[in-house]
Amino acid sequence: MATTLEQRAEPVAQTFDRTALKVNQAAIIALLIVAFITNFAWLVVFVAAVMVLGTFSPQLALFQRLYRDLLRPAGLLRPDLHVEDAAPHRFAQGFGGAVLCAASLALFTGFSTFGLALVLLVIVLAVINLAFGFCAGCFVYLQLSRLRRAR
Numbered sequence: 448m449a450t451t452l453e454q455r456a457e458p459v460a461q462t463f464d465r466t467a468l469k470v471n472q473a474a475i476i477a478l479l480i481v482a483f484i485t486n487f488a489w490l491v492v493f494v495a496a497v498m499v500l501g502t503f504s505p506q507l508a509l510f511q512r513l514y515r516d517l518l519r520p521a522g523l524l525r526p527d528l529h530v531e532d533a534a535p536h537r538f539a540q541g542f543g544g545a546v547l548c549a550a551s552l553a554l555f556t557g558f559s560t561f562g563l564a565l566v567l568l569v570i571v572l573a574v575i576n577l578a579f580g581f582c583a584g585c586f587v588y589l590q591l592s593r594l595r596r597a598r
Contacts, residue, residue, distance in 0.1 A: 465527040467511040468536060470518065471501075472577040474510035475543070479570045483563060488554035491566055495551055498544030502537050539576075539584020543569050 475494055482490035501508030518524045546565050553562030576582045 463531045467514045470514035471510040472573045476573045492551045495547035502541035535585035535588040538588040542584045
């Protein structure tokens, strides 16, 4: 049976572990703060790669795997399961990864101030998400979804 574009655009409810998301955000924040303070551009490249790869394949989401394969089985962290669509979170991670790719490019081509500003932007948005539960990338995803459905 064929589905319409509107039907395919509907969120897919699945079990989503917010603790994995928080570990991911904490790792991104910690590594990017180190990269920002030390001006170590290769660390920005590493975080960008982890984010982009994890967007396309959750099995490659290194920071979330740290939680799933080590921290949770060791009993150090507990799952925080919710039924929600993972797509907004993947979009946010991919967008953040793309911003860090641009930051990396800027850092390696002599535009350090711009590159560091982009790194700082990702840090601030990740801190807001971790501390207050507001995901700017998820918000953008939902607004784009509304625009698409309005057409």
